[in-house]
Amino acid sequence: MARYHGNVCRLCRREGGKLFLKGKRCLTEKCSVDRRNVAPGLDMRSRPRRLSDYGVHLREKQKVKRIYGVFERQFKRYFRMAERMKGNTGVNLLQILERRLDNVVDAVGMSYSRPHARQLINHGHFMVNGRKVDVASYMVSPGDVIKPVNKEASKTLVSNSLELNVDASPPGWLQVDREEGTITVAGIPAREDIRFQDIREQFIVELCSK
Secondary structure, eight states: OOOOOOOOHHHHHHHHHHTTGGGGGSSSTHHHHHHSSSSSOOOOOOOOOOOOOHHHHHHHHHHHHHHTTOOOHHHHHHHHHHHHSHHHHHHHHHHHHHBBBHHHHHHHSSSSHHHHHHHHTTOEEEEEEEOOOOOTTOOOOOTTTEEEOOOOOHHHHHHHHHHTTOOOOOOEEEEEETTTEEEOSSOOGGGGSSSSSOOOOHHHHHHHHH
């Protein structure tokens, strides 16, 4: 399974904003975007480069790929799925990405960050509807119940994350029982449920439809 092994702070700086790839660390003074908000390889005194229309559209696609931790081949597959669905293709694409299991675990605060959520899932710490799932890209559906496997180590990892993210506010399409450590998928995420509201999905559709 492909995974990015580089410095994730460089990804945030390249996109010019916080992608929260390190969880709560991104809200502290250690965040590199706050300390050095220029693209990697550029000097602080450098004038920002003006992007072409194609560059603006490409950067939007790259930002979404980096937020959700997917590479090009998988992103193209998701886009083809979104095109075949009824409704707005851009919103369909974001809904597909939001329904990934690693995103669900991270959205409710059961992990320190999205990469951490992916690691927990790959190591077999979660099950969906009573069956262990170790694929981070697993797409949840309405009615699914997600919870840690019946092992002390798994329950401890989840409870520690929930304690750290006690102020986390789950999106409306997910219902969380913090005492039991369970997530119930109540429906399909609406556009207003997407955590990154500044995503311009229409730019992605225009770029990928060419």
